[in-house]
Amino acid sequence: xxxxxxGLRKNYGRAAALDDVSLxxxxxxxxxxxxxxxxxxxxxxxxxxxxxxxxxxxVIINGQPMHGVPARERGIGFVFQHYALxxxxxVARNVAFGLEVLPRGRRPAASAIRSRVQDLLDLMEIxxxxxxxxxxxSGGQRQRVALARALAIEPRVLLLDxxxxxxDAKVRKSLRVWLRQLHDRMGLxxxxxxxxxxxxxxxxxxIAVLRGGRIVQVDAPETLYAEPVDSFVHEFMxxxxxxxxxxxxxxxxxxxxxxAAFATDCPKGPAIALIRPHEVEVLPGPGPVRVxxxxxxxxxxxxxxxxxxxxxxxxxxxxxxxxxxGETCNVxxxxxxxxxxxRAAR
Amino acid sequence: xxxRSALPGFGPALTITLVWVSLIVLLPLxxxxxxxxxxxxxxxxxxxxxxxxxAALRLSFGAAxxxxxxxxxxxxxxxxxxxxxxxxGRRLADSLIDMPLALPxxxxxxxxxxxxxxxxxxxxxxxxxxxxxxxxxxxxMVALVFVGLPFVVRTLEPxxxxxxxxxxxxxxxxxxxxxxxxxxxxxxxLAPALxxxxxxxxxxxxxEYGSVIFIAGNMPMLSEIAPLLIVxxxxxxxxxxxxxxxxxxxxxxxxxxxxxxxxxxRMGVKIR
Numbered sequence: 363x364x365x366x367x368x369g370l371r372k373n374y375g376r377a378a379a380l381d382d383v384s385l386x387x388x389x390x391x392x393x394x395x396x397x398x399x400x401x402x403x404x405x406x407x408x409x410x411x412x413x414x415x416x417x418x419x420x421v422i423i424n425g426q427p428m429h430g431v432p433a434r435e436r437g438i439g440f441v442f443q444h445y446a447l448x449x450x451x452x453v454a455r456n457v458a459f460g461l462e463v464l465p466r467g468r469r470p471a472a473s474a475i476r477s478r479v480q481d482l483l484d485l486m487e488i489x490x491x492x493x494x495x496x497x498x499x500s501g502g503q504r505q506r507v508a509l510a511r512a513l514a515i516e517p518r519v520l521l522l523d524x525x526x527x528x529x530d531a532k533v534r535k536s537l538r539v540w541l542r543q544l545h546d547r548m549g550l551x552x553x554x555x556x557x558x559x560x561x562x563x564x565x566x567x568x569i570a571v572l573r574g575g576r577i578v579q580v581d582a583p584e585t586l587y588a589e590p591v592d593s594f595v596h597e598f599m600x601x602x603x604x605x606x607x608x609x610x611x612x613x614x615x616x617x618x619x620x621x622a623a624f625a626t627d628c629p630k631g632p633a634i635a636l637i638r639p640h641e642v643e644v645l646p647g648p649g650p651v652r653v654x655x656x657x658x659x660x661x662x663x664x665x666x667x668x669x670x671x672x673x674x675x676x677x678x679x680x681x682x683x684x685x686x687x688g689e690t691c692n693v694x695x696x697x698x699x700x701x702x703x704x705r706a707a708r
Numbered sequence: 709x710x711x712r713s714a715l716p717g718f719g720p721a722l723t724i725t726l727v728w729v730s731l732i733v734l735l736p737l738x739x740x741x742x743x744x745x746x747x748x749x750x751x752x753x754x755x756x757x758x759x760x761x762x763a764a765l766r767l768s769f770g771a772a773x774x775x776x777x778x779x780x781x782x783x784x785x786x787x788x789x790x791x792x793x794x795x796x797g798r799r800l801a802d803s804l805i806d807m808p809l810a811l812p813x814x815x816x817x818x819x820x821x822x823x824x825x826x827x828x829x830x831x832x833x834x835x836x837x838x839x840x841x842x843x844x845x846x847x848x849m850v851a852l853v854f855v856g857l858p859f860v861v862r863t864l865e866p867x868x869x870x871x872x873x874x875x876x877x878x879x880x881x882x883x884x885x886x887x888x889x890x891x892x893x894x895x896x897x898l899a900p901a902l903x904x905x906x907x908x909x910x911x912x913x914x915x916e917y918g919s920v921i922f923i924a925g926n927m928p929m930l931s932e933i934a935p936l937l938i939v940x941x942x943x944x945x946x947x948x949x950x951x952x953x954x955x956x957x958x959x960x961x962x963x964x965x966x967x968x969x970x971x972x973x974r975m976g977v978k979i980r
């Protein structure tokens with residue numbers, strides 16, 4: 363099912379939680395809402411589910427406007443950050459809940475519900491836990507129960523709010539792969555909230571980056587990483603090295619490298635150049651760059667360079683040409699991206 | 709017992725606890741249990757099977773149970789409002805709930821009597837409808853509802869605060885109506901606390917004296933509570949008879965509370 367958001371706005375007091383959010387999620391897509399805490403991603407997810415209401419704008423699911431449709435009639439599966447399992451019910455009763463509250467006419471027979479629940483638990487690879495209570499199982503298992511419970515109602519859309527937030531790193535990793543496979547196998551449309559860019563990059567078809575209640579950029583992970591629209595996205599999507607530069611007549615010149623100029627459409631004046639550590643080319647000197655240190659003994663070496671008083675960290679494979687600490691060298695920053703200086707507090 | 713623990717002090721703590729509980733609770737109760745037998749076995753039997761005594765016991769436990777039954781749903785509602793909503797005057801309402809605890813119960817009794825007497829603010833309205841509250845068992849229930857309410861509210865409030873809103877939201881996204889959410893999610897999660905509140909209100913009601921005797925009218929066989937009968941026997945210097953009645957109340961109360969406690973534990977096991 364496709365999901366469409368049109369011009370959603372919501373204010374908490376004076377602060378904007380959602381600021382003109384428009385976004386279309388395609389049928390079968392796995393979309394990540396990525397952003398720092400307070401960027402509005404959870405509010406957006408809850409608005410979709412009908413647990414919160416926008417001041418203006420529209421949520422449209424599969425062509426139907428959701429205005430005035432309560433959460434229980436939206437047919438949306440929601441997985442809460444802390445699972446929100448019913449503590450007084452067994453795992454099986456938790457999963458059966460969505461079926462047992464159906465109106466009598468649409469409710470499957472008790473035996474049908476039981477076998478359906480068992481199928482779901484088997485699918486989640488926790489088929490033997492049906493008789494346990496939520497307190498008696500691990501965090502990763504609770505996550506699977508929450509997912510099974512949400513899927514029991516055959517939702518049109520699955521929403522996940524930081525689903526792996528409370529799990530340790532190892533469990534997280536295995537669940538990521540598993541959840542993505544589940545999504546593909548069941549033909550779901552999923553939207554999931556995270557503040558972990560690695561998680562978003564690994565799982566999502568597309569990532570929507572939020573900041574201050576606005577969507578800054580929506581793109582496939584590779585595009586987002588390679589062509590961030592602004593310095594915030596650049597820095598959020600991965601390690602970034604920052605150098606001061608100035609723009610004159612459409613050309614950016616980085617401080618300390620007067621001979622190199624990069625074409626840019628930034629306005630005249632001070633600007634910043636951002637580059638990923640592995641994108642810096644290091645060339646034999648002598649040159650304007652001083653090598654402070656060379657670290658690491660794995661396949662990747664981490665170089666700390668000084669350029670006109672600015673620290674520059676560089677990652678190089680061990681078999682590349684490597685300078686030694688103390689000597690000078692040249693760098694090629696052709697892959698740097700030039701952005702205007704951020705106005706404070708946006 | 710002798711296992712090493714990271715939290716030392718078990719020995720002294722247990723010793724002090726046992727001594728203190730013996731001194732404060734067990735010793736007086738023992739003296740109560742010993743006292744009646746100077747009447748002889750048959751004497752005790754006769755003393756506690758008088759029709760007037762049986763009626764008083766029935767009234768005391770019956771009215772207390774009914775009042776507790778009334779207090780549970782209304783106490784839940786009050787606790788719900790206090791925990792879930794913010795409204796002007798909330799702090800005032802919050803302290804009002806504690807009033808029945810702080811007030812000398814006799815004061816409450818006098819106030820309620822004035823209100824429900826045939827010429828009182830409420831009593832005057834009820835009289836033409838043929839409802840008499842003051843000087844009847846209904847009055848006793850009114851008094852017991854009054855004194856029992858804070859016990860239910862204060863027992864439920866912390867549990868309600870702990871109840872995650874997310875569970876209710878989860879129920880909503882799964883298609884449950886508000887009524888289904890209350891019935892299947894909220895109330896079961898509260899059940900142990902509801903039972904505990906019921907037990908506290910019941911215990912308070914059985915033992916209540918001050919507020920009841922003013923409004924009850926204290927007619928033997930009709931509106932005379934067991935604690936009053938104990939006082940009457942004491943005034944007649946029938947100490948053994950008073951103790952016999954006291955012992956019966958003690959045993960009945962203890963069995964009821966024990967039962968409720970076990971029930972609560974069984975529910976608790978499922979949840980914790």
